[in-house]
Amino acid sequence: MTESPFLALPGAVASAAxxxxxxxxxxxxxxIVEQRHLERGDAIVDLSNRGVVTVAGPDRLSWLHSMASQALARLQPGEGTEALLLDASGRVEHAAHVIDDGETTWLIVEGDEAVAVAAFLDRMRFMLRVEVADASGDVAVLGAMSSSALDAATPAYAPAGVALDWVDPWAHPRPGGHQYAHDAGHPASEWHWIERIVPRTALAEAAAAVRAGSVDAAGSMAAEALRVAAWRPRLATEVDDRTIPHELDWLRSAVDLGKGCYKGQETVAKVLNLGRPPRRLVLLHLDGSDTVLPAPGDEVVGEKARPEPAAGEAPERKVVGRITTAVMHHELGPVALAVVKRAVPADLPLIVLSHGTEVAAAQVEIVPADAGAAVEVPRLPRLGVHKG
Known part of the structure; x- marks a missing residue:
């Protein structure tokens, strides 16, 4: 792909290669200023590094429904949703932001995922009437917290008469999903994220609108800061080769528990109904006195409660998790998303080991430490006990 015209805007600093x-x-x-503009709905974000996969044909929705974690068979034109593709053990392999225009289903994915997702879907076509294509070279994605900001940059794209504006369902729990996080104080209600699919040639028009002062531009750092503050998981950052949706509270927006018969569904149901997520997503408030912002993968450690250290000895520490995304938020200061072990107490002081420095961290539960089974299993009487 050619270089984005947004990189030629005044002051543009490219993200790390x-x-x-x-x-x-x-x-x-x-x-920091860009975060405020974005949050107010006055700025757009260049997401042209994202991939877009299309699925056309009369069988497209029922076919995707059969493979995905989300109910897609009755997806209405213009309605946006989110879906995961899991492996047989319920681990997350791919994630897609899904919108259908009545003729084609459009899947917005991470940029390095487009080829893999298109190849996977193409292998699964069999005799069904579907056509899969990687459209990343023809279309691009812009993001914003308001449709008015996007409209100021470039008109909505509607090749089949339906605007391809994906509205993030994270703001409100979807029917058929499940939320582990407590409702009180959940920041998702402030997350009004929209992703607009446009012809790739429209990027120059959008960049010109920024130059003309019609709309502001915000970088990926601003978008990530607001995403972290909203506790919103992302495939490229929060997911590793062990992740199941429960650990990131992703049942909230990307899983319909009323559907079955998709790969990984047994694990989804079993962990929800009978078990506990083995790990859990937390927000960490970081000590900013050393001006150190952790990097993805940095270790999160906690002090062991037992055995008690001898006099003069430092408490024993144990690695309990890892940083997935760390940002500087315009109101919260330095914060991070991290995945930690389920058994880590909610009030345990944590330390992030980053760049040779110890950064103190206080956790806010997203998936609570006591998140348990959604179904009470009846206790069976012990053998040999007779109740008259």
Whole structure:
């Protein structure tokens, strides 16, 4: 793909080449100010490094429904949803932001996922009337917290008469899903995220609108900061080769518990109804006195409660998790999402080991430590006990 025209805007600083947002601007000179503009609905974000996979044909929705964690068979034109593709053990392999226009289903995925998702779907076609294509070279994605900001940059794209604006369902729990996080104080209600699919040629028009002052531009750092504050998981950052949806509270937006017969469904149901998520997502408030922002993968450690250390000895520490995303938020300061072991107490002080420095961290539960089974299993009487 050619370089995004947003990288030619004044002040544009490209994201790290090896990072998840390589290929777009990390910021345009002041990521904190850009967060405020984005949050107010006055700015757009270049997401042209994302991939777009299309599925056409009369069998497309029922076919995707049979493989995905989300109910898609009756998806209405213009309605946005989110779906996961899991392996046989229920681990997350792919995630897609899904919108259908009545003729084609559009899947927005991470940029390095487009080829793999298209190849996987193509292998699963068999005799059904579906056509799969990687459309990333023809279309691109812009993000914003308001449709008015997107409209100021470029018109909505509607090749079949339905605007391809994906509205993130994270803001409110979907019917058929399940939320582990407590409702009180959940920040998702402030997350009004929209992703607009546009012809790739429209990126120049959108960049020109920024130059003309019609709309502001915010970099990927601003978008990530607001995402973290909303506790919103992302495939490229929060997912590893062991992740199941429960650990990230992803049943909230990407899983319909009323459907079955998809790969990984048994694990989804068993963990929800009979078990506990083996790990859990938390938000960490970080000590900013050392001006150290952790990197993805940095270890999170906690002090062992037992045995008690001898006099003069430092408490024994144990690795309890890892950082997935760390940001500087315009109101919260330095914060991070991290995946920690289920048994880590909610009030345990934590330390992040980063760049040779110890960064103190206090956790806010997203998936609670006591998140348990959604179904009470009846106790059976012990053998040999007779109740008259």
């Amino acid at each position: 090896e990072g998840v947002d390589a290929g777009v601007a990390g910021h345009y000179g002041n990521p």
